[in-house]
Amino acid sequence: MQPIPRQHSANNSAAVNPDPVPGEPGCVFIKPPFTDFPGSAEQKPKTGLTYNILAAHPDWFLDVKDFVGPNAVVYPSQLEPPRGWCPTKKKDAKDGWKEGEEPRLRCTLCRRQYAGVNAKSMWRRHVYEKHGIPMANRRETNERPSGRGGRGSNSEYLLSLLSKFPSTDIFCS
Ligand SMILES: [Zn+2]
Numbered sequence: 001m002q003p004i005p006r007q008h009s010a011n012n013s014a015a016v017n018p019d020p021v022p023g024e025p026g027c028v029f030i031k032p033p034f035t036d037f038p039g040s041a042e043q044k045p046k047t048g049l050t051y052n053i054l055a056a057h058p059d060w061f062l063d064v065k066d067f068v069g070p071n072a073v074v075y076p077s078q079l080e081p082p083r084g085w086c087p088t089k090k091k092d093a094k095d096g097w098k099e100g101e102e103p104r105l106r107c108t109l110c111r112r113q114y115a116g117v118n119a120k121s122m123w124r125r126h127v128y129e130k131h132g133i134p135m136a137n138r139r140e141t142n143e144r145p146s147g148r149g150g151r152g153s154n155s156e157y158l159l160s161l162l163s164k165f166p167s168t169d170i171f172c173s
Pocket residue numbers: 107108109110111112126127130131
């Protein structure tokens with residue numbers, strides 16, 4: 001009789017899950033309208049939640065479900081990485097950042113982080129592709145962010161124009 005070697009399943013789950021789950025110990029999920037969060041009562045200028053506040057609290061998250069689906073709110077621009085998020089990159093980064101010391105942009109919905117000069121666009125792309133949330137100034141048609149193939153929305157828009165104007169001479173120059 002061979003004893004079945006028991007895998008310590010804890011070994012596998014010890015790594016931090018990049019995707020926080022509501023109710024996870026230590027995690028705070030902040031809901032729209034993003035004015036109610038730990039310390040918000042004492043906030044001096046009551047600006048509500050900002051990206052920088054979230055950046056300072058890696059265990060605070062936004063809930064994806066608030067930005068997709070029938071009751072979705074538009075992702076607030078003040079929760080996007082601000083302009084100049086990497087203020088020292090021109091001065092100090094001539095030799096590049098040391099490993100682990102470079103400024104990082106965290107995702108506000110999960111634990112992923114992005115660094116480097118393209119961090120902000122990688123961030124936006126991640127939020128859009130992984131979480132299905134387009135930024136407000138993305139010039140999407142703002143219909144259903146969950147739909148796949150955002151690239152097709154332009155042609156759909158053109159098609160809808162075409163159907164509104166049956167005599168389409170204007171498109172045949
Ligand atoms: Zn994320």
